[in-house]
Amino acid sequence: ETGVTQTPRHLVMGMTNKKSLKCEQHLGHNAMYWYKQSAKKPLELMFVYSLEERVENNSVPSRFSPECPNSSHLFLHLHTLQPEDSALYLCASSQDHVSGGELFFGEGSRLTVL
């Protein structure tokens, strides 16, 4: 138990569906992240929220839309995805710091796009 909970753990969707991934952290952190993990590729940083403001959007297609309503919750809204978007989506949180940051990850949401 890392203190970061992701739901659902598994999701299968068609290319025309709209779905959302949810992340909740119980660690009192003030920064949250979405990463994408595909086979044979490094974890890709998608979005960073710090104090509920988006501070990083790493050239992610607009079919992925993040939302951070408060410092404990993070969503990733999915719309008209492509099969190549199938991957493990990992949420993480951290506490703002001067140096030596540490990410705490959830167990991930395994997404399959048909």
Added chain:
Amino acid sequence: TQLLEQSPQFLSIQEGENLTVYCNSSSVFSSLQWYRQEPGEGPVLLVTVVTGGEVKKLKRLTFQFGDARKDSSLHITAAQPGDTGLYLCAGEYNFNKFYFGSGTKLNVKP
């Protein structure tokens, strides 16, 4: 995107052997982390190194941060089957930006 290269990508060894995993970049990082990930789970932090030249030990694991804060190594002594997993290095670039290497998949055979 800040590129970190990890080597080797795959490592299969016998229980009791020693191994070293490397993480290299052309960028300077304010800190560097090592994580271990098991199938079906998210990465779990092993260590954070901050100061150039820093060495940290965690039981049989030794972590080193390069003097220029561009590279790092993870050395495991007398590997155990429980050490099997995906080892990831991550460099912190600017504030709250963590970029990951491609990982080293370690298999320790009993």
